Amino acid sequence: DSACWRCVPERVWAYAIGGYQVIKKWLSYRQYELLGRPLGADEARQVAAMVRRLAALLLMAPQLDANYRSVRGKFSGEIR
Template identity: 60%
Template sequence: MSDERGAEVLGRAVDVYLNDATFWRGVPEAVWNYHIGGYQILKKWLSYREETILGRPLVKDEAREFTAMVRRISAIVLMTDVLDSNYMAVRDASIALSTANPVSVPQIEDPQATGAESAPI
């Protein structure tokens, strides 16, 4: 991926503030906005680490973990074009295979439709 395409995919850099003393500078906007299962991952992670919730300030290991998460999500976002093209290729191959070799699914008779009594369970 070219540098220009990478910059386009990641978007502008934003600063993410946990509080007045703790913030991360230069988080790519696409990474900050990254959602899984309807949740904005980084925002949700930080929301559970507010001092009012934990009863203590953020520790260095937690701050490092946030930075590591930004890096990992950045890698996923940068792979979006490749992941999308792989998905499309597999999808198209699956559709072609299913139309070329349709699978016959056996039909199960409904015992009541034939007048047969069902066995007690």
């Protein structure tokens, strides 16, 4: 058995947090050489779910940025 992902958008594959590509980093901790076993079916499904979530996040990014710009500076940081 093997796992393979096709048609992962380049922007999704390249998506980084803290300077690390999210999917690449996740997979690097699950290499056969480290675990001594191939990815399990649940882990393969996790990758597919991660790809979908990152794609959705990238699609929402313009609206999230607009929302942030619309409220930026409206709060002083005080708890009322």
